Every structure is written in C-alpha cells, then in structure tokens.
C-alpha cells in the first residue's frame with residue numbers, strides 16, 4: 001500500500017505509475033516496488049542471493065553478529081543471516 005505524499009490518500013497503480021485517488025498526484029517507479037514484493041512473498045523455498053540459489057525460507061530473525069533481521073531459515077532453528085552470512089541457531 002502506498003500513500004500520497006501530498007494528501008495522504010491511497011495511491012492506485014495506473015499503467016506503470018502510481019496515481020492518488022484523491023488529488024491526482026502521480027509517481028513513477030511502480031515496477032521497482034512490485035519487484036521487491038515478489039522477492040519477499042513468492043520465493044518461499046528457493047532464494048536467490050548474490051547470484052547463488054539457496055534452499056530455505058526467508059524469515060525474520062535477529063542476527064547475533066550484525067543485528068540484521070533478514071535471515072534464511074535453512075532447517076528448523078538454523079538460520080543464515082542475509083547480510084553477513086553468519087549461520088546460527090536460536
């Protein structure tokens with residue numbers, strides 16, 4: 001969900017733009033937003049990170065080394081940090 005920076009109304013996708021339903025404000029760059037969402041929701045079992053394919057599941061877990069909350073769940077309780085690549089159990 002995206003909100004208009006001018007009037008805070010909901011913005012709707014129109015072509016490859018986002019258009020405010022209230023004031024008509026237009027914003028480019030919808031394709032980039034959709035691409036990000038596709039990575040986080042659909043890639044459930046196979047994750048492509050740095051050109052490598054990893055089998056696992058994207059999970060929210062706090063890395064003990066760098067504090068990142070983006071991790072890959074490899075097995076039950078075994079996580080791999082997506083930022084510093086540390087493998088840890090919780």
Ligand SMILES: [Zn+2]
Pocket residue numbers: 004005006007008009020021022023024025
């Ligand atoms: Zn607006």
Ligand SMILES: [Zn+2]
Pocket residue numbers: 063064065066067068081082083084085086
């Ligand atoms: Zn980390």
